[in-house]
Amino acid sequence: AFSPEKHIEGPAKGRSVAYRPRPPQANISIDVELRFKFWVLPDGTIGEVIPVKRGNAKLEQLAMAYLKQWRFEPLPANAPQVKVWGTIPIKFIAQ
Numbered sequence: 351a352f353s354p355e356k357h358i359e360g361p362a363k364g365r366s367v368a369y370r371p372r373p374p375q376a377n378i379s380i381d382v383e384l385r386f387k388f389w390v391l392p393d394g395t396i397g398e399v400i401p402v403k404r405g406n407a408k409l410e411q412l413a414m415a416y417l418k419q420w421r422f423e424p425l426p427a428n429a430p431q432v433k434v435w436g437t438i439p440i441k442f443i444a445q
Contacts, residue, residue, distance in 0.1 A: 354370075354373075354438050354439065354440060354441075355367045355370060355438075357438060357439050358436045358437070358438050359436060359437045359438075360387075360434070360435050360436040360437050361434040361435060361436065362388070362389075362390045362422070362434045362435060362436025363436060365390055365394075365422040365423060365434065365436075366422065366423045367420065367421070367422055367423075368394060368421045368422055368423050369419075369420065369421040370420055371416065371419045371420070373416065373440075374412040374413065374415070374416045374442075375445075376408070376409055376412060376442050377445055378406075378409070378442055378444050378445070379444055380444050381441065381442065381443050381444050382405050382406065382409055382441070382442045383403070383439050383440070383441045383442075384401060384403055384404065384405045384409060384410060384413050384439070384440050384442075385401070385402045385403035385437055385438065385439050385440075386399050386400065386401055386402060386413065386414065386417060386437065386438055386440065387399070387400050387402050387435060387436070387437050388400075388417055388435065388436055388437075388438065389433045389434070389435050389436075390422045390433060390434050390435075390436065391433050392424065392425045392431040392432065392433065393424050393425075394421050394422040394423055394424040394425075395421060395422075396417055396418050396419075396420050396421075396422075397433060399414045399417050399418060401414070402437060403439075409442055412442075413440040413442075416440065417438070417440070
């Protein structure tokens with residue numbers, strides 16, 4: 351199975367994932383890989399998500415909603431409370 355958190359690039363790569371929901375399913379005839387830039391807030395929630403490698407608008411919406419459900423470990427109280435960005439591929443596999 352494809353584990354998207356292993357493919358995170360950018361400053362968010364060091365943040366550990368606390369929760370990742372089941373990947374979205376789509377009825378498609380060919381495999382599609384989209385890429386998104388996202389920001390992890392200090393509390394571990396996902397702020398903004400924007401498509402970097404675009405595709406079908408419906409798949410983009412599914413993937414963005416999926417990413418917004420992710421939770422990373424919150425920053426310790428003594429750490430600088432800053433948001434960090436990352437990029438991640440989201441793959442949809444043909445059924």
